[in-house]
Amino acid sequence: MSSEKQYITVAALLNLVEDLLNIDQGSLTGETRLVNLPAWDSMGVLLLMAEMDERFGITLNETTLANLRSTADIVDIVRRAGSLTE
Protein backbone atom coordinates (compact mmCIF):
# COMPACT_ATOMS: atom_id res chain seq x y z
CA MET A 1 0.00 0.00 0.00
CA SER A 2 1.28 3.49 -0.78
CA SER A 3 1.89 5.56 2.36
CA GLU A 4 -0.44 8.47 1.50
CA LYS A 5 -4.19 7.89 1.42
CA GLN A 6 -5.59 8.33 -2.08
CA TYR A 7 -9.00 9.61 -3.13
CA ILE A 8 -10.84 8.91 -6.36
CA THR A 9 -14.04 9.97 -8.10
CA VAL A 10 -16.59 7.43 -9.31
CA ALA A 11 -15.73 8.25 -12.94
CA ALA A 12 -11.99 7.82 -12.33
CA LEU A 13 -12.64 4.58 -10.45
CA LEU A 14 -14.63 3.21 -13.37
CA ASN A 15 -11.80 4.21 -15.73
CA LEU A 16 -9.35 2.45 -13.45
CA VAL A 17 -11.43 -0.73 -13.51
CA GLU A 18 -11.65 -0.48 -17.33
CA ASP A 19 -7.85 -0.26 -17.44
CA LEU A 20 -7.45 -3.26 -15.17
CA LEU A 21 -9.89 -5.33 -17.19
CA ASN A 22 -8.30 -4.15 -20.43
CA ILE A 23 -11.62 -3.00 -21.88
CA ASP A 24 -12.59 0.18 -23.74
CA GLN A 25 -12.71 3.42 -21.78
CA GLY A 26 -16.30 4.49 -21.16
CA SER A 27 -17.71 0.98 -21.46
CA LEU A 28 -18.53 0.67 -17.74
CA THR A 29 -21.34 2.49 -15.97
CA GLY A 30 -22.05 2.65 -12.26
CA GLU A 31 -24.39 -0.32 -12.61
CA THR A 32 -22.55 -2.65 -15.00
CA ARG A 33 -22.87 -6.27 -13.97
CA LEU A 34 -19.31 -7.59 -13.75
CA VAL A 35 -20.33 -11.21 -14.12
CA ASN A 36 -21.55 -10.44 -17.64
CA LEU A 37 -18.12 -9.19 -18.75
CA PRO A 38 -15.75 -11.73 -20.37
CA ALA A 39 -12.85 -9.65 -19.01
CA TRP A 40 -14.09 -10.16 -15.45
CA ASP A 41 -12.03 -13.26 -14.98
CA SER A 42 -9.37 -14.51 -12.61
CA MET A 43 -6.79 -12.12 -14.08
CA GLY A 44 -9.08 -9.08 -13.88
CA VAL A 45 -9.97 -9.90 -10.28
CA LEU A 46 -6.33 -10.41 -9.29
CA LEU A 47 -5.34 -7.05 -10.78
CA LEU A 48 -8.26 -5.33 -9.06
CA MET A 49 -7.23 -6.87 -5.73
CA ALA A 50 -3.65 -5.64 -6.19
CA GLU A 51 -4.77 -2.14 -7.19
CA MET A 52 -7.25 -1.81 -4.30
CA ASP A 53 -4.52 -2.79 -1.88
CA GLU A 54 -1.90 -0.54 -3.46
CA ARG A 55 -4.02 2.59 -3.83
CA PHE A 56 -6.53 2.44 -1.02
CA GLY A 57 -5.22 -0.17 1.40
CA ILE A 58 -8.35 -2.23 0.81
CA THR A 59 -8.12 -6.01 1.18
CA LEU A 60 -10.68 -7.86 -0.92
CA ASN A 61 -11.14 -11.09 0.97
CA GLU A 62 -12.92 -14.27 -0.17
CA THR A 63 -16.30 -13.15 1.18
CA THR A 64 -16.10 -9.67 -0.37
CA LEU A 65 -15.08 -11.15 -3.73
CA ALA A 66 -17.88 -13.70 -3.60
CA ASN A 67 -20.39 -10.85 -3.24
CA LEU A 68 -18.90 -8.62 -5.92
CA ARG A 69 -21.55 -8.50 -8.62
CA SER A 70 -21.42 -5.07 -10.22
CA THR A 71 -19.35 -1.91 -10.54
CA ALA A 72 -21.67 -0.40 -7.88
CA ASP A 73 -20.24 -2.93 -5.41
CA ILE A 74 -16.70 -1.77 -6.19
CA VAL A 75 -17.72 1.87 -5.77
CA ASP A 76 -19.36 0.96 -2.47
CA ILE A 77 -16.23 -0.77 -1.18
CA VAL A 78 -14.11 2.29 -1.99
CA ARG A 79 -16.73 4.60 -0.45
CA ARG A 80 -16.80 2.59 2.79
CA ALA A 81 -13.01 2.80 2.93
CA GLY A 82 -13.39 6.61 2.85
CA SER A 83 -11.50 6.97 -0.43
CA LEU A 84 -14.31 8.21 -2.66
CA THR A 85 -14.49 11.90 -3.48
CA GLU A 86 -16.98 14.01 -5.50
Add this chain to the structure above:
Amino acid sequence: MIQNYHKITKVLATSLGLSVEELVRSYDRATSADMVAVCELMCVGFGVVENLSAEIIAWRYFNSSRNTSDIFVLRYKGKLIGAVGAEPIRVKVGNKEYEGICAADIVVHPDHGKRGIGAWMNLHLQHKFPIVMAMGSNENSDTMVRRLFRPMNCRNHFKMLFSVKNYLSIRGWPIFLIQLLSPAATVLLSFFRKPQLASIPPEYELHFNDSTEPLAEFFNNPAYHPRSDNMVLRSAEYCHWRYDLNPKSCFTVLQLHHLGSLVGYGVIKKNETEPLQDFQLMDWDFLPDYRTETHLQILFSAVVNYAVEQGAPSLYVMASDQLSTDSLRKTGFSHRSLDDGFFLFAHEGIAPELFDEKKWFLSFCDTDEAL
Protein backbone atom coordinates in the same frame (compact mmCIF):
# COMPACT_ATOMS: atom_id res chain seq x y z
CA MET B 1 3.11 -8.96 -14.77
CA ILE B 2 5.86 -11.21 -13.42
CA GLN B 3 7.54 -8.11 -11.95
CA ASN B 4 4.49 -7.75 -9.70
CA TYR B 5 4.61 -11.38 -8.62
CA HIS B 6 5.59 -10.71 -5.01
CA LYS B 7 3.04 -7.93 -4.56
CA ILE B 8 0.26 -9.99 -6.14
CA THR B 9 1.16 -13.07 -4.11
CA LYS B 10 0.95 -11.04 -0.91
CA VAL B 11 -2.45 -9.60 -1.89
CA LEU B 12 -3.89 -13.02 -2.76
CA ALA B 13 -2.48 -14.60 0.40
CA THR B 14 -4.07 -11.85 2.53
CA SER B 15 -7.36 -12.30 0.72
CA LEU B 16 -7.34 -16.01 1.56
CA GLY B 17 -6.30 -15.33 5.16
CA LEU B 18 -2.89 -16.93 4.62
CA SER B 19 0.70 -15.74 4.89
CA VAL B 20 2.74 -15.62 1.67
CA GLU B 21 4.70 -18.65 2.85
CA GLU B 22 1.52 -20.60 3.57
CA LEU B 23 0.08 -19.78 0.14
CA VAL B 24 3.25 -20.79 -1.71
CA ARG B 25 3.55 -23.96 0.39
CA SER B 26 -0.08 -24.81 -0.41
CA TYR B 27 0.66 -24.83 -4.13
CA ASP B 28 2.86 -27.72 -5.10
CA ARG B 29 3.01 -30.88 -7.18
CA ALA B 30 0.22 -33.32 -6.42
CA THR B 31 1.21 -36.64 -4.91
CA SER B 32 -0.21 -39.95 -6.09
CA ALA B 33 -2.63 -39.80 -3.13
CA ASP B 34 -4.23 -36.72 -4.73
CA MET B 35 -5.19 -38.42 -7.97
CA VAL B 36 -8.84 -39.07 -7.11
CA ALA B 37 -9.27 -35.51 -5.81
CA VAL B 38 -7.66 -34.11 -9.00
CA CYS B 39 -10.03 -36.16 -11.16
CA GLU B 40 -13.00 -34.92 -9.12
CA LEU B 41 -11.83 -31.32 -9.39
CA MET B 42 -11.40 -31.62 -13.17
CA CYS B 43 -14.84 -33.17 -13.41
CA VAL B 44 -16.42 -30.33 -11.39
CA GLY B 45 -14.46 -27.69 -13.32
CA PHE B 46 -14.73 -28.99 -16.88
CA GLY B 47 -17.63 -31.44 -16.76
CA VAL B 48 -17.15 -34.84 -18.35
CA VAL B 49 -14.46 -34.37 -20.99
CA GLU B 50 -13.06 -37.26 -23.00
CA ASN B 51 -9.49 -35.94 -22.79
CA LEU B 52 -9.71 -35.73 -18.99
CA SER B 53 -10.92 -39.16 -17.98
CA ALA B 54 -9.33 -40.66 -14.86
CA GLU B 55 -7.26 -42.96 -17.08
CA ILE B 56 -5.91 -40.08 -19.14
CA ILE B 57 -5.19 -37.92 -16.09
CA ALA B 58 -3.31 -40.84 -14.52
CA TRP B 59 -1.24 -41.39 -17.66
CA ARG B 60 -0.61 -37.74 -18.37
CA TYR B 61 0.14 -36.35 -14.94
CA PHE B 62 0.82 -39.16 -12.46
CA ASN B 63 3.86 -41.33 -12.86
CA SER B 64 3.15 -44.50 -10.95
CA SER B 65 6.84 -45.22 -10.36
CA ARG B 66 7.36 -42.18 -8.12
CA ASN B 67 5.18 -40.46 -5.57
CA THR B 68 4.95 -37.19 -7.46
CA SER B 69 3.27 -35.78 -10.51
CA ASP B 70 3.34 -33.29 -13.35
CA ILE B 71 0.37 -31.39 -12.02
CA PHE B 72 0.39 -28.57 -9.48
CA VAL B 73 -2.47 -28.36 -7.02
CA LEU B 74 -3.57 -25.62 -4.64
CA ARG B 75 -4.80 -26.79 -1.23
CA TYR B 76 -7.03 -24.55 0.83
CA LYS B 77 -8.73 -25.44 4.09
CA GLY B 78 -7.92 -29.12 3.56
CA LYS B 79 -9.31 -29.35 0.02
CA LEU B 80 -7.91 -29.16 -3.49
CA ILE B 81 -9.36 -26.00 -5.01
CA GLY B 82 -7.13 -25.57 -8.06
CA ALA B 83 -4.92 -27.54 -10.41
CA VAL B 84 -2.70 -26.89 -13.43
CA GLY B 85 -0.98 -29.53 -15.55
CA ALA B 86 2.73 -28.79 -15.80
CA GLU B 87 4.37 -31.22 -18.19
CA PRO B 88 8.16 -30.84 -18.03
CA ILE B 89 9.69 -29.89 -21.36
CA ARG B 90 13.13 -29.12 -22.68
CA VAL B 91 13.03 -26.25 -25.13
CA LYS B 92 15.72 -25.71 -27.72
CA VAL B 93 16.30 -22.10 -28.76
CA GLY B 94 19.09 -21.70 -31.28
CA ASN B 95 22.01 -23.63 -29.79
CA LYS B 96 20.78 -23.37 -26.23
CA GLU B 97 18.45 -25.61 -24.27
CA TYR B 98 16.20 -24.59 -21.40
CA GLU B 99 14.06 -26.44 -18.88
CA GLY B 100 10.43 -25.39 -18.93
CA ILE B 101 6.90 -26.61 -18.59
CA CYS B 102 3.87 -26.88 -20.78
CA ALA B 103 0.88 -25.68 -18.76
CA ALA B 104 -2.50 -27.22 -19.49
CA ASP B 105 -5.89 -28.02 -18.03
CA ILE B 106 -6.02 -25.16 -15.53
CA VAL B 107 -9.01 -25.54 -13.25
CA VAL B 108 -10.31 -23.79 -10.14
CA HIS B 109 -13.21 -25.13 -8.13
CA PRO B 110 -16.32 -23.10 -9.06
CA ASP B 111 -16.83 -22.16 -5.38
CA HIS B 112 -13.52 -20.25 -5.59
CA GLY B 113 -13.87 -18.89 -9.13
CA LYS B 114 -13.26 -15.21 -9.94
CA ARG B 115 -11.00 -14.77 -6.92
CA GLY B 116 -7.72 -14.40 -8.81
CA ILE B 117 -6.63 -17.92 -7.95
CA GLY B 118 -6.28 -19.27 -11.51
CA ALA B 119 -4.26 -16.26 -12.63
CA TRP B 120 -1.98 -16.53 -9.61
CA MET B 121 -1.43 -20.27 -10.18
CA ASN B 122 -0.20 -19.42 -13.69
CA LEU B 123 1.84 -16.48 -12.43
CA HIS B 124 3.54 -18.67 -9.84
CA LEU B 125 4.54 -21.20 -12.51
CA GLN B 126 5.98 -18.32 -14.56
CA HIS B 127 7.93 -17.23 -11.50
CA LYS B 128 9.22 -20.75 -10.92
CA PHE B 129 10.07 -21.92 -14.44
CA PRO B 130 12.13 -20.03 -17.04
CA ILE B 131 9.88 -21.02 -19.95
CA VAL B 132 6.17 -21.74 -19.77
CA MET B 133 4.19 -22.76 -22.81
CA ALA B 134 0.41 -23.02 -23.02
CA MET B 135 -1.00 -24.76 -26.04
CA GLY B 136 -4.54 -23.54 -25.83
CA SER B 137 -7.16 -21.88 -23.75
CA ASN B 138 -10.80 -22.45 -22.97
CA GLU B 139 -13.58 -19.88 -22.69
CA ASN B 140 -12.85 -19.41 -18.97
CA SER B 141 -9.12 -18.97 -19.36
CA ASP B 142 -8.77 -17.25 -22.73
CA THR B 143 -8.52 -13.62 -21.56
CA MET B 144 -6.22 -14.59 -18.72
CA VAL B 145 -3.91 -16.64 -20.93
CA ARG B 146 -3.71 -13.83 -23.49
CA ARG B 147 -2.71 -11.36 -20.76
CA LEU B 148 -0.14 -13.59 -19.07
CA PHE B 149 1.49 -15.09 -22.16
CA ARG B 150 2.60 -13.88 -25.55
CA PRO B 151 0.45 -15.30 -28.36
CA MET B 152 2.53 -17.00 -31.06
CA ASN B 153 0.54 -17.32 -34.26
CA CYS B 154 2.39 -20.02 -36.12
CA ARG B 155 0.29 -23.15 -36.22
CA ASN B 156 -0.69 -23.96 -39.80
CA HIS B 157 -3.26 -26.67 -40.38
CA PHE B 158 -3.33 -28.83 -43.49
CA LYS B 159 -5.76 -31.44 -44.70
CA MET B 160 -6.03 -34.00 -47.46
CA LEU B 161 -9.45 -35.41 -48.21
CA PHE B 162 -9.73 -39.01 -49.44
CA SER B 163 -13.44 -39.65 -49.20
CA VAL B 164 -16.26 -37.15 -49.52
CA LYS B 165 -18.78 -39.35 -47.70
CA ASN B 166 -18.06 -38.02 -44.19
CA TYR B 167 -17.38 -34.54 -45.54
CA LEU B 168 -20.82 -34.27 -47.13
CA SER B 169 -22.75 -35.97 -44.32
CA ILE B 170 -21.30 -33.56 -41.74
CA ARG B 171 -22.59 -30.75 -43.97
CA GLY B 172 -26.09 -32.21 -43.96
CA TRP B 173 -26.28 -33.48 -47.53
CA PRO B 174 -29.10 -35.99 -48.12
CA ILE B 175 -27.95 -39.63 -47.83
CA PHE B 176 -29.15 -40.61 -51.31
CA LEU B 177 -27.15 -37.77 -52.87
CA ILE B 178 -24.04 -38.71 -50.86
CA GLN B 179 -24.35 -42.33 -51.97
CA LEU B 180 -24.80 -41.21 -55.55
CA LEU B 181 -21.88 -38.77 -55.63
CA SER B 182 -19.27 -40.15 -53.27
CA PRO B 183 -17.86 -43.07 -55.34
CA ALA B 184 -17.19 -40.84 -58.34
CA ALA B 185 -15.88 -38.01 -56.16
CA THR B 186 -13.53 -40.36 -54.33
CA VAL B 187 -12.12 -41.58 -57.67
CA LEU B 188 -11.68 -37.99 -58.79
CA LEU B 189 -9.87 -37.08 -55.55
CA SER B 190 -7.55 -40.04 -56.06
CA PHE B 191 -6.95 -39.00 -59.68
CA PHE B 192 -5.93 -35.48 -58.73
CA ARG B 193 -3.91 -36.62 -55.69
CA LYS B 194 -1.64 -39.13 -57.40
CA PRO B 195 0.52 -36.83 -59.55
CA GLN B 196 1.62 -34.86 -56.49
CA LEU B 197 2.64 -37.84 -54.38
CA ALA B 198 6.35 -38.64 -54.35
CA SER B 199 7.33 -42.20 -55.10
CA ILE B 200 9.90 -43.98 -52.99
CA PRO B 201 13.32 -44.33 -54.66
CA PRO B 202 14.58 -47.95 -54.79
CA GLU B 203 17.34 -47.40 -52.22
CA TYR B 204 14.72 -46.37 -49.62
CA GLU B 205 12.42 -48.65 -47.65
CA LEU B 206 9.36 -48.02 -45.53
CA HIS B 207 8.58 -49.94 -42.36
CA PHE B 208 5.52 -49.62 -40.17
CA ASN B 209 5.41 -50.48 -36.50
CA ASP B 210 2.75 -50.15 -33.82
CA SER B 211 5.34 -49.33 -31.16
CA THR B 212 7.95 -46.59 -30.94
CA GLU B 213 10.70 -49.08 -30.09
CA PRO B 214 12.58 -48.50 -33.38
CA LEU B 215 12.86 -44.78 -32.59
CA ALA B 216 15.51 -45.52 -29.96
CA GLU B 217 17.81 -46.32 -32.91
CA PHE B 218 16.91 -42.97 -34.48
CA PHE B 219 17.40 -40.77 -31.43
CA ASN B 220 20.51 -42.65 -30.28
CA ASN B 221 22.19 -42.37 -33.67
CA PRO B 222 25.33 -40.20 -33.21
CA ALA B 223 24.40 -38.43 -36.47
CA TYR B 224 21.10 -37.25 -34.98
CA HIS B 225 20.80 -33.78 -33.61
CA PRO B 226 17.67 -31.69 -33.27
CA ARG B 227 16.47 -29.28 -35.93
CA SER B 228 17.84 -25.76 -35.97
CA ASP B 229 14.35 -24.46 -35.23
CA ASN B 230 13.04 -23.57 -31.80
CA MET B 231 11.30 -26.67 -30.56
CA VAL B 232 10.31 -28.84 -27.66
CA LEU B 233 12.86 -31.64 -27.75
CA ARG B 234 11.76 -35.21 -28.38
CA SER B 235 13.45 -38.40 -27.22
CA ALA B 236 12.83 -42.14 -27.47
CA GLU B 237 11.58 -42.12 -23.84
CA TYR B 238 9.21 -39.25 -24.56
CA CYS B 239 7.83 -40.98 -27.67
CA HIS B 240 7.34 -44.21 -25.72
CA TRP B 241 5.28 -42.34 -23.10
CA ARG B 242 3.46 -40.11 -25.58
CA TYR B 243 2.43 -42.86 -28.02
CA ASP B 244 2.92 -46.40 -26.67
CA LEU B 245 1.51 -45.73 -23.21
CA ASN B 246 -1.23 -43.35 -24.40
CA PRO B 247 -4.56 -44.80 -23.21
CA LYS B 248 -6.66 -42.72 -25.59
CA SER B 249 -5.28 -43.20 -29.08
CA CYS B 250 -3.55 -45.73 -31.32
CA PHE B 251 -0.51 -44.81 -33.35
CA THR B 252 1.59 -46.26 -36.12
CA VAL B 253 5.23 -45.36 -36.54
CA LEU B 254 6.40 -45.06 -40.10
CA GLN B 255 10.15 -45.49 -40.51
CA LEU B 256 12.08 -44.40 -43.56
CA HIS B 257 15.24 -46.42 -44.13
CA HIS B 258 17.99 -45.48 -46.52
CA LEU B 259 20.50 -48.21 -47.41
CA GLY B 260 19.40 -50.12 -44.33
CA SER B 261 19.64 -47.24 -41.83
CA LEU B 262 16.73 -45.50 -40.15
CA VAL B 263 16.91 -41.91 -41.40
CA GLY B 264 13.45 -40.54 -40.68
CA TYR B 265 10.14 -41.26 -39.01
CA GLY B 266 6.56 -40.15 -38.87
CA VAL B 267 3.96 -40.97 -36.24
CA ILE B 268 0.38 -41.41 -37.44
CA LYS B 269 -2.58 -41.21 -35.11
CA LYS B 270 -5.32 -43.60 -36.14
CA ASN B 271 -8.82 -42.92 -34.95
CA GLU B 272 -9.99 -46.50 -34.97
CA THR B 273 -13.62 -45.75 -34.28
CA GLU B 274 -16.57 -46.90 -36.38
CA PRO B 275 -16.97 -45.37 -38.87
CA LEU B 276 -13.27 -44.73 -39.31
CA GLN B 277 -12.39 -41.12 -38.47
CA ASP B 278 -9.70 -38.81 -39.80
CA PHE B 279 -6.05 -39.71 -39.29
CA GLN B 280 -3.46 -37.23 -38.05
CA LEU B 281 0.24 -37.05 -38.73
CA MET B 282 1.44 -36.32 -35.21
CA ASP B 283 5.16 -35.77 -35.69
CA TRP B 284 8.12 -36.39 -37.97
CA ASP B 285 11.84 -35.89 -38.13
CA PHE B 286 14.92 -36.92 -40.10
CA LEU B 287 18.61 -37.22 -39.53
CA PRO B 288 20.13 -33.81 -40.35
CA ASP B 289 21.37 -34.77 -43.85
CA TYR B 290 17.88 -35.92 -44.76
CA ARG B 291 15.95 -32.84 -43.64
CA THR B 292 15.15 -31.78 -47.18
CA GLU B 293 11.99 -31.06 -49.11
CA THR B 294 12.51 -34.25 -51.15
CA HIS B 295 12.60 -36.46 -48.08
CA LEU B 296 9.70 -34.66 -46.45
CA GLN B 297 7.64 -35.20 -49.60
CA ILE B 298 8.58 -38.90 -49.60
CA LEU B 299 7.50 -39.21 -45.98
CA PHE B 300 4.29 -37.20 -46.36
CA SER B 301 3.37 -39.20 -49.49
CA ALA B 302 3.97 -42.47 -47.66
CA VAL B 303 1.69 -41.30 -44.84
CA VAL B 304 -1.00 -40.37 -47.39
CA ASN B 305 -0.77 -43.81 -49.03
CA TYR B 306 -0.94 -45.51 -45.65
CA ALA B 307 -4.01 -43.50 -44.59
CA VAL B 308 -5.77 -44.30 -47.89
CA GLU B 309 -4.96 -48.02 -47.55
CA GLN B 310 -6.35 -48.01 -44.03
CA GLY B 311 -9.57 -46.42 -45.26
CA ALA B 312 -9.20 -43.06 -43.46
CA PRO B 313 -11.54 -40.42 -44.89
CA SER B 314 -8.89 -37.71 -44.55
CA LEU B 315 -5.53 -36.86 -43.08
CA TYR B 316 -4.68 -33.81 -40.98
CA VAL B 317 -1.26 -32.29 -40.33
CA MET B 318 -0.25 -29.27 -38.28
CA ALA B 319 3.10 -27.63 -39.00
CA SER B 320 4.78 -24.33 -38.34
CA ASP B 321 8.18 -24.40 -40.05
CA GLN B 322 8.64 -23.26 -43.64
CA LEU B 323 10.24 -26.48 -44.89
CA SER B 324 7.37 -28.63 -43.66
CA THR B 325 4.61 -26.28 -44.81
CA ASP B 326 6.18 -25.97 -48.30
CA SER B 327 6.54 -29.73 -48.55
CA LEU B 328 2.97 -30.32 -47.43
CA ARG B 329 1.67 -27.97 -50.11
CA LYS B 330 3.80 -29.68 -52.77
CA THR B 331 2.47 -33.07 -51.66
CA GLY B 332 -1.05 -31.83 -52.34
CA PHE B 333 -2.29 -30.93 -48.85
CA SER B 334 -4.67 -28.03 -48.70
CA HIS B 335 -4.12 -25.30 -46.19
CA ARG B 336 -7.06 -24.85 -43.82
CA SER B 337 -8.14 -21.48 -42.51
CA LEU B 338 -7.73 -22.61 -38.92
CA ASP B 339 -4.34 -21.13 -38.27
CA ASP B 340 -3.96 -20.57 -34.59
CA GLY B 341 -1.23 -20.26 -32.10
CA PHE B 342 0.14 -21.18 -28.79
CA PHE B 343 1.15 -19.04 -25.85
CA LEU B 344 4.60 -18.47 -24.53
CA PHE B 345 6.25 -16.92 -21.49
CA ALA B 346 9.97 -16.68 -20.78
CA HIS B 347 12.16 -15.10 -18.14
CA GLU B 348 14.45 -12.28 -19.14
CA GLY B 349 17.78 -13.64 -20.30
CA ILE B 350 16.33 -16.40 -22.47
CA ALA B 351 17.51 -16.06 -26.07
CA PRO B 352 15.15 -13.50 -27.71
CA GLU B 353 14.68 -15.63 -30.85
CA LEU B 354 12.40 -17.79 -28.69
CA PHE B 355 9.68 -15.32 -29.64
CA ASP B 356 10.38 -15.44 -33.38
CA GLU B 357 7.31 -17.18 -34.77
CA LYS B 358 9.13 -18.10 -37.98
CA LYS B 359 11.72 -20.12 -36.09
CA TRP B 360 9.38 -22.58 -34.42
CA PHE B 361 8.85 -26.23 -35.23
CA LEU B 362 5.53 -27.50 -33.95
CA SER B 363 3.39 -30.50 -34.75
CA PHE B 364 0.28 -32.12 -33.27
CA CYS B 365 2.67 -33.87 -30.89
CA ASP B 366 3.05 -30.57 -29.05
CA THR B 367 -0.62 -29.80 -28.64
CA ASP B 368 -2.67 -30.97 -25.72
CA GLU B 369 -5.96 -31.13 -27.63
CA ALA B 370 -4.64 -33.89 -29.88
CA LEU B 371 -3.81 -36.55 -27.32
